[in-house]
Amino acid sequence: MRLNCPICGERDRREFYYKGDAVELDRPDPNAGSEAWDDYLHNRDNPAGETRDLWHHESGCGAWLVVTRNTLTHEVLRCELAGANTQ
Amino acid sequence: MAKLIPSPPCAGLLPKTIGSLAIREVDVGPITLIAPFSGGGSATSDVLKAEFGFGFPSPNRALGENPRIAWFGLNQALLMGAACPALPQAACVDQSDGWVIVCLEGAKVQDVLARVVPIDLRAPVFKQGHTARTLVGHMHGAVTRMGDQRFELTAMRSMAATLVHELERAALGVSARSSQ
Structure with missing residues (x-):
């Protein structure tokens, strides 16, 4: 598996660390209520198909990436910076 | 205060020549x-x-x-x-004391690096002045092309011995095969 890091270019999977569902980027409001926070903290989908995950390019540029891939075909559809490139 | 004696990260480990590959430490200063x-x-x-x-x-x-x-x-x-x-x-x-930098030079330098670095370092893709953060063996590091047959590797200073060990193994493997 290879991921196309927007900073470094296409790299081998072993340079990356897998974090989990990219839902972590959508942090609810502190007052959103226990149901929203329960969802955010504990409940994850296990989709057969497109999934958005957070990956860390730990051996490369150190950027956090949102990788969209298909769990059925193993196709990597998109690979984007999770944060803004501040320069 | 006592006068401290500077000790390079690869003291006692480098320089070394294995096959056609010369490995030496680079003191880049601060x-x-x-x-x-x-x-x-x-x-x-x-x-x-x-x-x-x-x-x-x-x-x-x-x-x-x-x-x-x-x-x-x-x-x-x-x-x-x-x-x-x-x-x-x-x-x-x-971070002057944080990194070890070694220079690899020789005709087979790309073959040796191909064993420890998982990116394409061939000249048409990775030209002089190109650098990359990537893996060096099992470590996070950086590789920079300095010339046709010359590269520099950067790794954490505390891993200097591991770096030399990985490079020795790779260079020995390449030189053993090329002498057959």
């Missing part, structure tokens, strides 16, 4: 990590340009010879061989 603050990239680049003639490098690029600057991750670069000027728009950290 090393400073420069990380421009949000929006501070161009101001930082301007100061560097006035001081050294090169600006802040774009991703995967290294500039200058001595002193030089190498991109070192997202919005980060290592300035080597000169004291860091005042950069009000950037975080600057002295």
Whole structure:
């Protein structure tokens, strides 16, 4: 598996660390209520198909990436910076 | 205070020649990590340009010879061989004792590196002045092309012995096969 890091270019999977569902980027409001926070903290989908995950390019540029891939075909559809490139 | 004796990271380990590959340690002098603050990239680049003639490098690029600057991750670069000027728009950290840098030179240098670095380092793709943060063996590190048959590897100082060990193994493997 290879991921196309927007900073470094296409790299081998072993340079990356897998974090989990990219839902972590959508942090609810502190007052959103226990149901929203329960969802955010504990409940994850296990989709057969497109999934958005957070990956860390730990051996490369150190950027956090949102990788969209298909769990059925193993196709990597998109690979984007999770944060803004501040320069 | 006692007078401290500087000890290079690869003391007792390098230089070494294995087959046609020469491995030696490089003392680049002071090393400073420069990380421009949000929006501070161009101001930082301007100061560097006035001081050294090169600006802040774009991703995967290294500039200058001595002193030089190498991109070192997202919005980060290592300035080597000169004291860091005042950069009000950037975080600057002295990491002179934090890194070990070794130079690999020889006709088979790409074959040796192919065993430890998982990226394409062939000349048409990875030209002089190109640098990359990547794996060196099992370690996070950086590789920079310095010439046709010359590369520099950067790894954490505490891992200097591991770095030399990995390179020795790779170089021995390549030289054993090429002598058959």
